[in-house]
Amino acid sequence: MRLDGRGQRLAVWGVAAFIFAVLMIVTPKIPQDQKYHQFADRRNFFGIPNTLNVVSNFPFLVIGIVGLVLTLHGNSFGLSLQGELLGWSIFFLGVTATAFGSAYYHLKPNDARLVWDRLPMTVAFASVMAVFIIERIDEATGKASIFPLLTAGAGSVAYWRFANDLRLYAIVQFVPCFAIPAMAILLPPKYSHSHYWLWAAGWYLLAKIQEALDMKFYRWTYFIVSGHTLKHLSAAMVPVVTIVMLYCRNVRIERQSLLDKWRHQARGTTSVSGSGSTISQRWKAYWSGRSSSSNLHDETESLVRA
Known part of the structure; x- marks a missing residue:
């Protein structure tokens, strides 16, 4: 069963809460050292x-x-x-x-x-x-x-x-x-x-x-x-x-992560017009529950291939 954006967010928070609870149980207390x-x-x-x-x-x-x-x-x-x-x-x-x-x-x-x-x-x-x-x-x-x-x-x-x-x-x-x-x-x-x-x-x-x-x-x-x-x-x-x-700073028309910017600089190329903006829109749609994970995955793959 494929979860929608809201379902995936809840699943992520649920997993994070579970990991946090496990860590709190299995790790020892850290008392305040008075030498501090x-x-x-x-x-x-x-x-x-x-x-x-x-x-x-x-x-x-x-x-x-x-x-x-x-x-x-x-x-x-x-x-x-x-x-x-x-x-x-x-x-x-x-x-x-x-x-x-x-x-x-x-x-x-x-x-x-x-x-x-x-x-x-x-x-x-x-x-x-x-x-x-x-x-x-x-x-x-x-x-x-x-x-x-x-x-x-x-x-x-x-x-x-x-x-x-x-x-x-x-x-x-x-x-x-x-x-x-x-x-x-x-x-x-x-x-x-x-x-x-x-x-x-x-x-x-x-x-x-x-x-x-x-x-x-x-x-x-x-x-x-x-x-x-x-x-x-x-x-x-x-x-x-x-x-x-x-x-x-000012608002960017073409949005590109630092990682993508560094990759393009290493290749000696410029960014692909529109790709960064599309990915940003997909991320925002995903977290606001307006996009399925498959769309985000497909868009991310297209950027990687580019």
């Missing part, structure tokens, strides 16, 4: 505890406010869909709130304060994931996913705090880190400057490396700046890159 709160740089300047780890959150405040103003004032980013406006507004609100939450945590690092550091970040992760679904797959699907994703993010923080288990939070944080670059490469974009998503992912990867090597960076810089402070600055580059992307 012991950062390399604990210097106090001007009476501010852990000064550099506190003040290095200031860029999040500036960038978040700038992004929010540009999103809401005069449509500076040229957003054409209501879901995009909502998603990006929530994203920059999350970035702004991260400045306060992270600074509050670093003044006196402990589990109770860490909640207010992690909660705004899950807001940013969830909203940008929803925006990406809106841009690459379907507006209705992405818009409908905003609040469920936000709920999942907040729930993951609550589950960690009360169950002392980081598994859900790890999923909420790291799934977008892998899914967004993969979707940026594989799915045809609605807008230009798609490669900026990869730059944003690269900055976040650098931030996680700096966080993991907190003490090593502190030593490598002759105890001037620690890896965690650098992590804040690198992570702040993610919304900077997205602001530049949003300001510079």
Whole structure:
């Protein structure tokens, strides 16, 4: 029996839920290591505890406010869909709130304060994931996913705090880190400057490396700046890159994924006119339940043969 688009979406979500349930059963809990709160740089300047780890959150405040103003004032980013406006507004609100939450945590690092550091970040992760679904797959699907994703993010923080288990939070944080670059490469974009998503992912990867090597960076810089402070600055580059992307991009007439673009460049050819647009339409029709899987499969095969 062949399932229609809606049936296949439900089947995919069902399989994903089953895999998630199995993983939660067979994998051990990941408790919060209390050594996490012991950062390399604990210097106090001007009476501010852990000064550099506190003040290095200031860029999040500036960038978040700038992004929010540009999103809401005069449509500076040229957003054409209501879901995009909502998603990006929530994203920059999350970035702004991260400045306060992270600074509050670093003044006196402990589990109770860490909640207010992690909660705004899950807001940013969830909203940008929803925006990406809106841009690459379907507006209705992405818009409908905003609040469920936000709920999942907040729930993951609550589950960690009360169950002392980081598994859900790890999923909420790291799934977008892998899914967004993969979707940026594989799915045809609605807008230009798609490669900026990869730059944003690269900055976040650098931030996680700096966080993991907190003490090593502190030593490598002759105890001037620690890896965690650098992590804040690198992570702040993610919304900077997205602001530049949003300001510079425009709607693409011919839609072509980065993977197809790289393939054509490797062959020394240009894209096949209309193919990218057709595939994009098929993906959107598929996720909105207006197309059968056979049509999508046939269209995909035609692009591969081309």
